[in-house]
């Protein structure tokens with residue numbers, strides 16, 4: 001009798017252990033099919049660590065502006081081929097309906113890049129996870145799982161490593177201290193093994209900005225719950241969208257009192273914060289003053305191109321005419337990214353905002369799936 005009970009206990013412990021390991025593996029999404037295929041090509045060779053990627057977001061509007069940026073990314077690709085396209089979220093306005101808009105707001109505008117095996121690696125924005133319409137909507141549908149399937153990302157937060165870069169995509173809609181996602185993030189950032197040796201760069205991205213002087217502004221929840229984790233694990237860059245504009249931060253002075261939060265950090269590590277939400281959704285002109293540490297901001301449609309080459313990380317923000325409007329080269333320093341040339345603050349004296357007429361989305365055929 002005693003032996004049988006012991007047998008039950010041991011079996012239960014074994015099953016629990018097996019489930020836990022299985023769950024942990026399912027959580028660490030290091031095997032994205034697109035990225036794995038990329039690693040088998042010459043484009044991502046550990047012997048020639050040169051990683052090129054673009055960032056864009058808030059794009060899923062279906063307007064001609066989305067197409068303009070898609071076209072410029074394609075033109076850029078032909079001159080400077082890149083392997084990855086990181087999306088900062090709001091992939092399909094207004095409710096993330098990938099069944100309805102997957103073809104005409106993603107597969108069609110980015111078809112040339114998709115056909116060249118560029119990996120599109122999205123985060124989920126607030127518009128992608130569904131929300132009720134006013135108080136009278138008893139029903140709304142979340143397309144979260146459909147998007148995860150559509151993009152082949154396995155989970156709504158995930159990570160991947162290419163050459164010497166560790167990329168982590170968060171679902172900032174649900175990120176908070178103590179959550180399963182926050183625990184996963186710490187485990188993930190703790191793993192510093194890249195394709196050939198330790199990771200040189202750590203880049204985290206999500207939809208909501210840490211700091212922003214735009215319409216939505218900074219996200220207090222992330223400053224409280226995410227920023228200390230990024231500093232502890234020496235993340236170099238945090239990229240977001242949500243505010244439909246471009247903002248790049250340098251060293252942020254402490255304390256940052258004008259958003260009502262102490263930025264008093266014991267950790268001297270400085271993450272570079274970038275907002276890139278000009279991929280197609282209606283722009284938000286700036287109405288608030290610049291935040292301390294803001295190097296450059298512009299309310300314009302754009303994407304951002306990156307090249308991690310050896311010790312340097314080059315950034316170039318490119319507008320819908322294909323012209324760069326902000327460029328900087330960083331190298332890794334003891335407390336985070338350091339610009340190789342003095343980084344002048346242009347926030348506040350940037351050109352007058354460009355006025356774009358509001359354009360309607362192009363008609364999408366009815367859902368086929």
Ligand SMILES: [Zn+2]
Pocket residue numbers: 090125126127207241242243
């Ligand atoms: Zn948003």
